[in-house]
Amino acid sequence: MRKNTLLISTRKGLIVYTKNNSGKWIFSNVHFIGLPVSMFYADRDSGTWWACLDLGHWGNKLHRSVDKGKNWEEVDAPKYPEGVEIKSGVPASLKYLWSMAGANGKLFIGTEPGGLFISEDAGNSFELVKGLWNHPSRMEQWFGGGRDHPGIHSILIDHEDHNHIHVAISCAGVFETTDGGIVWEPRNKGLKADFLPDPNAEIGQDPHLLVACKSNMKVMWQQNHCGIFRSVDGGNNWSDISDKTGEANFGFAIAADPVKEDIAWVVPAISDEIRVAIDNSVCVCRTENGGKSWDTFRKGLPQNHSFDITYRHALDLD
């Protein structure tokens, strides 16, 4: 089904475009103008829109709309329980609302400093998912990547089994639960972390974004800090599919075709040290063969003096 509404979370508000009969995207509206929107999520089951705001001085806020943005209601953002700690002696408190996903009446929010929260009452209240928070690796082996503390930026719920969930954490890696969140296991075999003493370490990897093919969620993709990786067995094993001599290597965003499991897109940047478009020229790369090769597309993208970078949640499919 073609999609006709484009909602863009920006530091200046939630900006809405709609597609007209000619197929052209037309500005429609802006919500929360002037306020940073860290994440937007449209719950397809309930139709509820969710907006996470990062108000700086005033903290992180959560708003919902049941009428597609005509009216917004602020609800309590997730709160870390009293007494929980990021590290020994460092109390945990909410720093950032970074990801949302929902299914079967459950709503999840991924946060910095590494807590996953669940609501089972349509967002009226949230609880920390203790199974992940209490994972034995968290205190000593998770750390911040570009942010002060670890953060959950990707939540994938298996649409055939809602208790089967993957999350991706920068920096810790991919974790999987098959029981709705009680027991979690790392799924990082085959990834590389060239910023760690042991690049093959099971914990401490930096997936920038985790996505899956909707028609076969065993096929997963991640744009990682150290390349592009693909798994065909639900994250149990990862293969490096970066184009080491081409563009498709470093970046943040990745999008998977919902039907064809060999197709994915990325938006490359030069490297982790130089985070701008390659040759100051923006391109999108696509593989149609599971990462064996990549094609580069430039038409319609800035090709001169462009210093842009596309972050993890800023690529999607029409």
Add this chain to the structure above:
Amino acid sequence: MAIVKFTSNLKRFYPNLTELQVEAETISKLLDLVNKEYPGIKNYIVDDQNNLRHHVNIFKNDIMINDRIKLSDKISTTDEILIVQALSGG
């Protein structure tokens, strides 16, 4: 009763916000009473651990409060309390 004044920046989120007169023994209790008048506003002033947010200041008679964690500074009926955002971020 102590007078509570707010930065105008909070009017973005609470358009009807005006100064209040509140009878409370501590800053913490004062914020609870303010929150009754303006539901949810406390979450803008303190974080999820009930600590004063890093970039928010509370002044008592032009002097910054001491206890940003438990907000235990005492208040008397003649005090004027000012809640403002810190000047951070340029």
